[in-house]
Amino acid sequence: MKLKKTTLAVIVASSIGIGWLTLGGTQVILDKTSSTEFCLSCHSMETPYKEYLGSVHFSNAKGIRAECSDCHIPQEPMEYLWTKIRATKDVYHEFVTGKIDTDEKYEQHRAAMAETVWEQMRGNDSATCRSCHDEDAMETYEQSEEAQKMHLYAAENDQTCIDCHKGVAHLPPEAKMDSTALDHLLDEAKTTPVDAKVVYPVQTIAMGDLGSINPATPLKNLKDEGGKRQVELSGYQMQGAEQVLYMGEGQRAIIATLTKDGESALKAGEFKADAYGNQWRPVSLVATIEAPVLDSQQPLWNYAEQLDNVFCSTCHAKIPANHFTVNAWPSIAKGMGDRTSISAEDLEILTKFFQYNAKDVVGH
Known part of the structure; x- marks a missing residue:
């Protein structure tokens, strides 16, 4: 049985109409x-x-x-x-x-x-x-x-x-750090043996009238006198910025800040020019500290890893410390830290973690 042309035309037109309404309507709905x-x-x-x-x-x-x-x-x-x-x-x-x-x-x-x-x-x-x-x-x-x-x-x-761009349109989840983590670290520092060979401050600590020492700085433990430790601090001093001691020649990781008395108490070597014409000399200083100190940097680095996970990796993928140099890390850490609620104290610990494990320190 042959269909009449008019019937066939109606069927084709109806099919097209139904298809247009179905597909077109679906597209309109999806768009709206x-x-x-x-x-x-x-x-x-x-x-x-x-x-x-x-x-x-x-x-x-x-x-x-x-x-x-x-x-x-x-x-x-x-x-x-x-x-x-x-x-x-x-x-x-x-x-x-x-x-x-x-x-x-x-x-x-x-x-x-x-x-x-x-x-x-x-x-x-x-x-x-x-x-x-x-x-x-x-x-x-x-x-x-x-x-x-x-x-x-x-x-x-x-x-x-x-x-990296997790907070560009909506607030990222609130970063939360265990408020007791630093307390535990300080409690651990109180158990450090009096005869430990090398000790490390947890936070910025005073050395009497001589100035202050930054977190994670290696200190040679000379002796313990009734809860007070006599320690030797070694670092580098740059001409023109004598009140600051750095980790190494040309490595601008600040390990201590000195008063005038502290500058006077330094035992210093000779200034030598680096590749950029800056004058550096090795220095050492014997001082007395009272604050609790660790006998290893590792507990401090474990704490810094927690800070990294909470305040850094919440917003962007984790960046290994050995990706940037000692001198590059401070500005990067501060720039990122300013966007978070991290405290100045914790940011200093985190910055030191990055610097002590930077690519020009660990060698890769």
């Missing part, structure tokens, strides 16, 4: 549910939205705004569809479980939610970031010296954007 307005229809999105309003992705000098979908929905077809399917869980928790319907609940789950997004972005090599940002288009000379170093490090170590 990707809008920022749709995201904000969920009450639980108010918290991240307020954070986004204060970010450079919402307002910046170039007038370019990234909407929710620009950062959270990849445009590659399969990734796009999979992301949309995964997003149904957000609707479920919004209207059924109320999992994050209060500020308290949101903060409770912030870390888990952030890790989920970060893992997705690591898996697709930060595809949404790269839809706007192209490394080949970066004018690196306009970046800060710190940014240039970090981008070079990322390229050399196959890192992706999200490894």
Whole structure:
């Protein structure tokens, strides 16, 4: 039985119409549910939205705004569809479980939610970031010296954007450090044997009227006098900055700061010029300290590793201490530390960890 041309035309037209309505309608729905307005229809999105309003992705000098979908929905077809399917869980928790319907609940789950997004972005090599940002288009000379170093490090170590840029639109999970960790370290220092050959301060400590000694500085233990230790400090002094003692010639890791009395008490060698024309000389100083000290740097480094995990690795991939030099680490550590709630005391310990394990100290 042959179909009439009109019947066939109606069937073809109907099929096209149904297909257009199905595919086109689906695309319209997918597009509408990707809008920022749709995201904000969920009450639980108010918290991240307020954070986004204060970010450079919402307002910046170039007038370019990234909407929710620009950062959270990849445009590659399969990734796009999979992301949309995964997003149904957000609707479920919004209207059924109320999992994050209060500020308290949101903060409770912030870390888990952030890790989920970060893992997705690591898996697709930060595809949404790269839809706007192209490394080949970066004018690196306009970046800060710190940014240039970090981008070079990322390229050399196959890192992706999200490894370092975790707090660009939303607040990262709050960094928390065990408040008793430093107390335990100080308690351990109190058990250091009186006859230990070499000792190391946990924090910046006083040496009477002579000045102060920085954390982790090796001190030759000469004798113990009723809880007071007589120690010998050895380091290098640079001409023009005589009040400061450094780890080594040309290595600007500060180990001690001297008073005028301290400068006068120094036993010093001869000044010699380094490759840059700076004059350095070896010096030593005998002083008395009362603060608790460790007989090994390792407990201090274990504490510094905790600081690194909490205050550094929360926001970007861990950078090994031996990647930068002694002289490069202070500015890098301070620049990153200023973005966190780390205390000045802990930042000094962390900086010393990086410097004592820097690539020009450990040899690789």
